[in-house]
Amino acid sequence: MLHTVNKSPFERNAFKACLARAKEGSVIVLFEDAVYAVTRGTTLEKIAVRAAEKFHVFVLGPDLNARGYDWGQVVEGVTVVDYDDFVDIVVTHGPVTAWL
Amino acid sequence: MRFGILVNEGPFNHQASDSAYKFTEAVLRKGHEVYRVFFYYDGVNNANKLSEPPSDDRHIVKRWSELAKVHGLDLVVCVAAALRRGMKDELLAEGFRISGLGQLIEAGIQSDRLVMFGD
Amino acid sequence: MPEIEALENTSGVIKKFLYLNSKAPYGTVYALEVLEMILISAAFEQDVHVAFVDDGVYQIKKGQDTKGIEMKSFLPTYRALEGYDIEKLYVEKESMEERGLTVEDFIVPVTVVNRLTMSDLIHSMDVVLGG
Numbered sequence: 415m416l417h418t419v420n421k422s423p424f425e426r427n428a429f430k431a432c433l434a435r436a437k438e439g440s441v442i443v444l445f446e447d448a449v450y451a452v453t454r455g456t457t458l459e460k461i462a463v464r465a466a467e468k469f470h471v472f473v474l475g476p477d478l479n480a481r482g483y484d485w486g487q488v489v490e491g492v493t494v495v496d497y498d499d500f501v502d503i504v505v506t507h508g509p510v511t512a513w514l
Numbered sequence: 515m516r517f518g519i520l521v522n523e524g525p526f527n528h529q530a531s532d533s534a535y536k537f538t539e540a541v542l543r544k545g546h547e548v549y550r551v552f553f554y555y556d557g558v559n560n561a562n563k564l565s566e567p568p569s570d571d572r573h574i575v576k577r578w579s580e581l582a583k584v585h586g587l588d589l590v591v592c593v594a595a596a597l598r599r600g601m602k603d604e605l606l607a608e609g610f611r612i613s614g615l616g617q618l619i620e621a622g623i624q625s626d627r628l629v630m631f632g633d
Numbered sequence: 634m635p636e637i638e639a640l641e642n643t644s645g646v647i648k649k650f651l652y653l654n655s656k657a658p659y660g661t662v663y664a665l666e667v668l669e670m671i672l673i674s675a676a677f678e679q680d681v682h683v684a685f686v687d688d689g690v691y692q693i694k695k696g697q698d699t700k701g702i703e704m705k706s707f708l709p710t711y712r713a714l715e716g717y718d719i720e721k722l723y724v725e726k727e728s729m730e731e732r733g734l735t736v737e738d739f740i741v742p743v744t745v746v747n748r749l750t751m752s753d754l755i756h757s758m759d760v761v762l763g764g
Contacts, residue, residue, distance in 0.1 A: 415756045420533070420631075431655060431687055434727075435752045446529045476536070497540035505515050505546070508627040511653065511761040514522075514663075522764065555666055555764075594669065615673045622760040623646050623677065632764055 416507040420446035420514070423458055432513040433461070436469055441507040443500060445474035452492045453483050466491030474500060517541050518621035519551040522632030524559035525574035526567070531560050534631035535577060542585050550588045550621040551578070553610075555632070558596040561589070563607035575607045582609030590617045650674055651682045651755060653763035654689030658707055659699070663764035664692045668710055670762055675717035682721045682758070683714075685743070686728045686751060689763075693724075693739045708740050715741075725751045 417436050421428040429444075429451045436442060442465070444451055452462045452473050465471055466489060475494045478484065485494040495503065504510060519538050523530035534551070541548055553560050565575040582589050589610045591601060596612055603612060622628045652671050658664040674681050685692060692707060699706045714722070722743040729735070729745065736745055746754065755761065 415758075418629075420529075427687065434748060435686070435755055437752055437756055440756075446533060497536050498544060500537060501540045501544050501546070504517075504627050504629060505544075508629075509759055509761060510627060510629050511755055511758075512630040512632065514630075514632050514655070514764050520762070555662060595666065615669060616676065618670065618762075619650075619674045619677050619679070622650065622674075622762070623644060623648055623679065628760050628762070630762065 416441045416443065416504060416510050418443045418445065418510060418512045419448040419451065420444075420512075422447040423451045423461075428513040432511075433465055433469075435511075438468055439470070441470045441472070441503060443472045443474065443495075443503060445477050445500070447481075449473050449478045449481060449483065452488045453478075454487050454489055459489060462489045463491070472499070472503060515626045516547045516549050516624065518549050518618075518625035518628040520618065520621075520628060520630040520632075521551065521553045521557040521560060522555045522630065524556035525565065527556070528633050530631040530633060531557070531574055531578075532572070534629075535574070535581070537629065537631070538581065538587075542581075548585065548587055549625045550590055550617065551582075552618040552621055553589070553591045554595055554615070554618065556595075556599070557632075558591045558599055558601045561591045561596075561601060561606050561610040563605060565607075579607045579609040592618070647678065647680055648759040649680045649682065649757065651684060651758040651761045651763070653755070653761055654683065654685045654692055655687045656764055657688040657691045658697070659702065659704055664689070665705075665707060667763050668707060671714070671719060672710070672717060675719055681719050682723065682754065683719065684723045684725070684751065684754065684763075686725045688728075688732075690724055690728050690732060690734060693741055693743070694734065695738055695740050697740075711741050723751065723754060 423429040
């Protein structure tokens, strides 16, 4: 099972909802406004770091770049991917639960 | 692998349709099959052929039509959601068709992966 | 209630479908249209599960009176689910308790499960839909 989140953790609880039901080792893909969940220097950084330790966390590069961040500004343990990688991740780890 | 794609939001207000489009493109690029793209909720507005964004913006509706033409995609607009929003046959852009919600469930049954884009 | 088309699942495939309700009713359309998906999937003879987490638990709270907002109440449709053989309804205990609700507050019979069991349920599914 793969989990996706597309909401900023500062606005909605989707990331929190996902973390609460994902299992150790689960794969989580963050895209759209959810990329803010794993950028460095926020008050939620500790949650992101813990998530990256417990789960396999990926963040969509095009969404990250569009919002003024790059791979060097995401917390350690989070992997930046593109749309093709996103498809590969769904193929390998699907079905998908989208936390909206 | 066979994919079903679900688009739950209309164009422009939300990135869902853009993300679904970029994802669908990647699915096809990677050599997978797209069984169906289903448009539900405000997502039905992605089929409106009267949409006319400024020329320097992406044309979300036309982009779906063109992708469907090149790859023979089945773009299905939910009839109940469409009627509620005044999205009728005469407003449908090329490549879209209106059908029942059963088409979504069928896509879930027939596809290896159903991927949902929404708000 | 949505119109149920004459549908047939000719493929013979039975998948485990989960409808994951995480949003409150009325404020947005999501809860209503998930309910329509649930009813349609019954016609396809799939293994249907319905889960309520987070604000989704508010969808089945007793006593909803929507006259004042001129919107259709969901409760009659939820009550009708049993008639469609949709009986696997799960409420997450933590979500329910956070909102000061108990199992007596719900309009339909549900199985209350803890978060870990809910997580197991989600991870055992073939298709997860919802909003």
